[in-house]
Amino acid sequence: MVHFFGHSKLVAGLLVAGLLLAPAGIVRGQTGDSGEKGEEAEVRSGAEVVDSLLDRLQQSEDEATASFLEETIIRAWLDSGSDTINLLMARTVVAMQQGDLPLALDFSNAMVDLAPDYPEAWNKRATVLYLLKDYGRSLEDVERTLELQPRHFGALSGLGLILLEIGNKAGALQAFRMALDVHPFLENARQSVEQLELEVEGQGI
Numbered sequence: 599m600v601h602f603f604g605h606s607k608l609v610a611g612l613l614v615a616g617l618l619l620a621p622a623g624i625v626r627g628q629t630g631d632s633g634e635k636g637e638e639a640e641v642r643s644g645a646e647v648v649d650s651l652l653d654r655l656q657q658s659e660d661e662a663t664a665s666f667l668e669e670t671i672i673r674a675w676l677d678s679g680s681d682t683i684n685l686l687m688a689r690t691v692v693a694m695q696q697g698d699l700p701l702a703l704d705f706s707n708a709m710v711d712l713a714p715d716y717p718e719a720w721n722k723r724a725t726v727l728y729l730l731k732d733y734g735r736s737l738e739d740v741e742r743t744l745e746l747q748p749r750h751f752g753a754l755s756g757l758g759l760i761l762l763e764i765g766n767k768a769g770a771l772q773a774f775r776m777a778l779d780v781h782p783f784l785e786n787a788r789q790s791v792e793q794l795e796l797e798v799e800g801q802g803i
Contacts, residue, residue: 644674644677644679647674648671648674648675651667651670651671651674652671652749652780654667655667655668655671655751655780655781655782656749656779656780656781656782658782658783660783661783664781664782664783665783668751668781668783668784672752675717675718675721675747675750676718678713678716678718678719680713682712683709683712683713683716683719686705686706686708686709686712687705687709687718687719687722689705690702690705690706690709690722690726691722693705694725694726694729699726699729699730702726703723703726703727703730706719706722706723706726707723709722709723710723710739715746716746717743717746717747717750717753718743720739720740720742720743720746721739721740721743721750721752721753721756723739724736724737724739724740724743724753724756725756727739728756728759728760731763733760733763733764736756736760737757737760740753740756740757740760741757744757749780750780751777751780751781751784751787754773754774754776754777754780754787755773755774755777755784755786755787755790757770757773758770758771758773758774758777758787758790761773762790767794767797767798768798770790770794771790771791771794771795771798771799774787774788774790774791774794775791778791
């Protein structure tokens with residue numbers, strides 16, 4: 599899901615979130631499926647690696663380390679382990695870059711149908727739906743993303759954005775704080791927390 603502030607920073611925010619990056623499998627130029635058993639083993643192994651990276655991200659003490667880990671995690675999330683899904687992901691991203699959101703929605707629908715247990719498929723469709731201002735369906739997809747990957751900092755930040763759009767500032771504050779619990783150097787979430795703390799909780803004593 600997106601983590602950007604306001605619509606004027608959309609493209610920059612998408613780039614920061616890694617949403618406009620090609621999936622790692624496409625970057626490597628993979629062709630041909632390696633078979634179900636091989637893919638399943640690769641997915642399990644990849645999930646273990648991501649869990650370890652997320653542990654390190656939560657414990658990171660400087661921005662440079664956190665930025666490196668963020669990029670590595672995003673690239674891992676974008677690689678489904680299936681060339682078919684990776685191709686659909688790449689086409690979704692290109693359609694988003696070109697501003698063709700209906701086409702991006704078609705491709706992301708196909709990803710969800712073919713890979714219902716792949717968190718980034720739901721996250722990507724949530725992003726497209728958010729950009730289409732379909733906040734109800736976007737929220738449902740974010741929730742599904744978080745069921746599959748509870749530490750998806752992009753989806754948590756995206757949850758905050760959706761809640762802001764529907765006027766739930768207290769819920770948005772909680773979502774951004776949860777994103778920071780996973781990624782302590784997620785600057786957009788930090789700025790949102792600082793602003794919302796004043797609006798929701800006031801100046802304090």
